[in-house]
Amino acid sequence: MNEIDIPNQRAIIDRRELAEKVEALAREKGEKARQDIVSVLKQALEDGRKEIDRRLSEQPSAGHLCTGGQAFLIDQLLRVIHDYVITHVYPVANRSSAERLAILAVGGYGRAEMAPHSDVDIAFITPTRKASWCEQVIEAMLYFLWDLGLKVGHSSRSVDDTLRMAKEDLTIRTALLESRFVWGDRPLYEEARARFWTEVVKGSERQFLAEKLEERDARHKRMGDSRYVVEPNVKDGKGGLRDLQTLYWIGKYIHQVQKGAELVDVGLLTKAEYRSFRRAEGFLLAVRCHLHAITGRAEDRLTFDLQREVAARMNFADRPGKSAVERFMQFYFLQAKRVGSLTGVFLAHIDEEFENKRAARGFFAGWKQKARDLKGYRVFGGRIAAPGDEWFRKDPVRLIEIFQLAEANELEIHPETMRQANRDAPQIKDEVREDPRANALFVELLSGRNNPEMVLRWMNEAGVFGRFVPDFGKVNAQMQFDMYHHYTVDEHTIRAIGLLSQIEKGELKSQHPRCTKLIHRIDSRRALYVAVLLHDIAKGRGGDHSVLGAEVAHELCPRFGLSEQETDLVAWLVLQHLLMSSTAQKRDLTDPKTIEDFVGEVQSLERLRNLVILTVVDIKAVGPGTWNSWKAQLIGELYDAAQERLRLGHMGHGREQRVAAKQEAVAELLADRSNLVGDVGELFDDAYWIAEPEDVIALNLVHYHAARAVKDQLSIHCEYYEARGATLVTVIAADHPGLFYRIAGGIALAGANIIDARIHTSRSGFAIDNFLVQDPLGKPFYEESQLKRLKTSIGDALANRIELVPKLAQRPLPRSRAGAFDVAPRVNFDNSASNRFTVIEVNARDRSALLNRLARVLFESNLVVNSAHVTAYGERAADTFYVTDLTGSKITSKPRLDEIERRLLEAASDTRQKELEEA
Incomplete structure (x- = not known):
């Protein structure tokens, strides 16, 4: 300018x-x-x-x-x-x-x-x-x-x-x-x-406006359609420089202004808004200059690896509970949010100008649509407006009321009224926050039947949300510095509320049939909406956000007008909001102790119903592609097992009955080959029959029979497994030490990631190992060439036709940006999570063939792996193993556990990776 x-x-x-x-x-x-x-x-x-x-x-x-x-x-x-x-x-x-x-x-x-x-x-x-x-x-x-x-x-x-x-x-x-x-x-x-x-x-002003907005919308869609994506594009992203430039272009084209300051003279922005415009623009330009200076090229994407450097160059420092990079990114998103607010007000004014011009020239020149009254507000043209400039100052509770009325009546808020709300938001003080009417209106809006997500976003843009709920204000524009979360905390929360509303209205029935049914069976829908609002409210405070969030819930829920029973439910849901996803993804759901421990925490069907819905919207609101059929399957299995246990007070059937029922179901699937259940099935113990789904057992029995009929010492079968959104890899081979880590290495060399593994040995000494694998982007392998590559790679690894260690070290991690994060490896042992096994959980930076290296350590430590469960959270991997020693016992000796921990930490560390790459 x-x-x-x-x-x-x-x-x-x-x-x-x-x-x-x-x-x-x-x-x-x-x-x-x-x-x-x-x-x-x-x-x-x-x-x-x-x-x-x-x-x-x-x-x-x-x-x-x-x-x-x-x-x-x-x-x-x-x-x-x-x-x-x-x-x-x-x-x-x-x-x-x-x-x-x-x-x-x-x-x-x-x-x-x-x-x-x-x-x-x-x-x-x-x-x-x-x-x-x-x-x-x-x-x-x-x-x-x-x-x-x-x-x-x-x-x-x-x-x-x-x-x-x-x-x-x-x-x-x-x-x-x-x-x-x-x-x-x-x-x-x-x-x-x-x-x-x-x-x-x-004469082309209206056409220019339409084309520019169409161009902008297409650009936003290309860039992720949110100004709160955690790796924003400073130039072209939503809330970035191009959005500010678009405002200037439109204002200049329509009003022929030469300088940005003249947007004030023509009434498109107030002086205060223009100062915000310049501040946001200056900051974004500075960030872009630093990006160019650091990279030595025209780089406009604020990626994780560059965020730390830009934060340091711009003199952001660490604070308790919040790192310098998180403080920098929070400030960045506040500027992007300001750009969004300015855009809304600006474009609405332009729109109104055109409407007025059309009315002045058309058949109804001089005629204005009469506004109707709604609780003192003016409603016209699908918009609700404050009747005067002092409206909110006279009664600040109206700052909550107008958003509730907009949601309940499916109205937009007039831009001038949004401007007033933004200006008067500081009028919200403790007396407004404690006002029962204000809180009732807020909860009514939060759990609105139409589109609470959209209106809460407006409320957030106007600065009213964070004033009324200061704890929410603290997470406003707060970034989560990892590769798992796609959005800032406030945006993630508002999206989760939107998803909850869509589920309640039946709009996601095909994707989430269970939740669509359960949401109409819960005792308090408003408690669930409040729990979704508060589940991440304490992030960035330097402690366990679940524990701290439960404390916030105990303070806020009575203020919101929730009963003691509702308050206790919300606090428990916030405290345990990660319990179901963690149990489903990291634990063996066929182990009765897993279900017992989970049910011991949940304790009631009402909690379980609420928790499964909260878990689904929380995962789904993390970002595109985070929710998939594999997670749906796991959470569904856990819900069904826990629901049966809670309803009956025990597992529905004893071990023998469960195995018999499974065998009957498999025989039905096999039809004319049902004899395999007796002929081959008797070679496997009850643990196998309980652990594997019926369809997988049916496949295993057919493959096992075919392999043994030709005295084949090795059978590898790969097929797309639609029910779990993954590829099923079954390996039947003579059991020997190190089989698991070699298969894991072969799968890694084929460019696949293992997300679940179950290892079984038959009474005849043959192993049947079932793996679920996906590509690095969480998609299954289903093309013939991909399945062939998997099979060949595993075969080469098992036949020692390749040297695994150097080959694996040569494969770079597909998502190399993980190097921007500090992930200290951590090993946890749990001897109470299973009656039969020691459960080992390893958290580390995700990298190529991590599972293979950990499995090799377990093999060299003389441990037998029964099952493995692999979960990726962006740059961080959490690998869980159910193991015993060679005698089938748990590992309890402290020196032994310490030695295993030392070796696992070494295998998971960056130092070990570098040594392998240099070898």
Whole structure:
């Protein structure tokens, strides 16, 4: 927007001094001076960039100064190059009217907003087409710019062509809209500019608005459609620089303003909003400059590995419970949120302007739709509005009421009223927070029957949500610095509430039939909505957020008007909101002790119903692709087992009855091959029959029979297993020590991740090992070539045709950004989680073949693995093993446990990985 004065400009570049050097070289060396002139210009560019970088390090948030300085530097270089070319390279004594040239800065350069490695976007304007002198000058100038190492985006057109193309192309029209005269023939520029406004802009305002908003929406969709994604794109992401620029373009096009400050004069923004506009823009520009400086290229994505460096460069420091990078990202998201608020108000004003113009000209000119009254508010055109400027100040409870009415009546809030709510949000003090009416309205909104997600998001944008629930205000825009969570805490929470509402309305019945049915059987729907609101409320406080969140629930629920029974339920749900997902993904659900322990915590069917719904919306709201059929299967199995145990007071059937029922079901599946249940099935003990699903057992029996019939010592079968959203890999082989870790290595070499493993040995000494595998993106292998690769890789590993350790070390982790996180490996032993096994859980940074290395340690430690359960949380993996020693007993000796822990930690550590890679 070119609204900033660059202090001490000559310290960046002294054009007069540079021009004198160039002139002296031209006189001295004539045509041979070019290389020396390029060297002088290069040095000036390098010195200018160093000076700008120095200023950025001194004022790390001064984005406008940095980007304005970059544009100023390029301006001066262009002017010197232009003057040299027309004086010494292509001089013309008496130029004709066709031999004129205007140089325009366009794009970010036109706005004087250039990051260190931004493209130099230039438009050369000529009076006519194919003026040879103009073409020669342009070509000579471009070669100089390229020799300086600049990335130049350029166009060369006559005035007529420029205007014709601007009418046809939105990109060209936008570029001209923010073009800035740099050098050359100013009258030519003024002619083009005047004709642009009269011939192109006039009458096309509404079309420009529609096309720009369509362009913006498409860009948002491409970028994830949320301003709260944890690796945002500073330039093109939602809430980023491009959104601010879009506002300026629209305002400038419709009102023909030349500077951002003039948006206030035409009534599109207040002075306070414009100051916010500039602050947000300055901060985002600074972040972009730091990204360019760190990477040495035009990098606009704020990835995990760059976030720490930018935070350090911008002087953010650690605070108790919150790291420097989390504080930096929270501030970033607050700016993005502000951009969103400004966008909403701005576009609604524009929309209203067009509506007023249409009404003034149309058949109903002078007629205005009469507003109806709704509890003192004015409602018209699908919007609810405050009746006066003092409305909220007279009764701040109305700041809650208006959002509740909007949700209950499916209304939008008028932009002027949103502006008032934002301004008056500080009126919400303790007396409002303790007001029973205000709290009743809030809970009514939270558990609204229409679209609570949308209205809560408006409430959050207006700053009312965080004022009314200060604990929520603390997690506003708070980032979770990991690769698992896709959104900030407040955005994740609001999305989870939206998902709960969709489930209740039956909109997700096909994906979540169980939850859709159960939500209508719970005792208190408002308690469940409050639990979803509070489940992550205590993140970033430096302790266990579940424990701290339960304490917050005990304080807030009575204030919200919940009964003692509802309060206890909400507090328990917040305390245990990770229990079900953790148990389902990390524990063996066929082990009766797992179900007993889980039920011991849950204690009632009412808690179980609420917990399963909370678990589903919590996982699903983490981000796209986090919820999948595998997790659905696990949580469904745990719910069914726990529900049976709670309903009957014991497991529905004893061990013998369960095995008999399973055998009967498998026989039915096998149909005319049902004899295999007796012939082959008797080779497996009860643990096998209980552990595996009927369909997997049926497959196993067929494969086992076929392998033994041909005396095959090794059978590997791979197939897409739709029910669990994974690929089932079954290996039948003569049992021997190290079989599990070798299979794990083979699977890793094929580029697959194991998500579950069950290891069984028949009475005849053959192992049947069943693995569920997915690719690194959580998708199953189902193409024939993928299944063949899996089978070949496992076969090679088991037959010792490859050396596993060096081969695995050569495979890089597909998600190398995990290196941006500190994940200290941790090993936990639990001898109470199972009656038969020692449960070992290893948490470590996820990396290639981690499971293989851990399995090898267990083999070398003389442990027998019965089952393995693998869970990935972004950059962190949690691998759980059910093991015994060689005699089938638990491991209880402290020295033995210490030695196993030491070896597992070594295998899981980054140091060990580096050693293997160097081997």
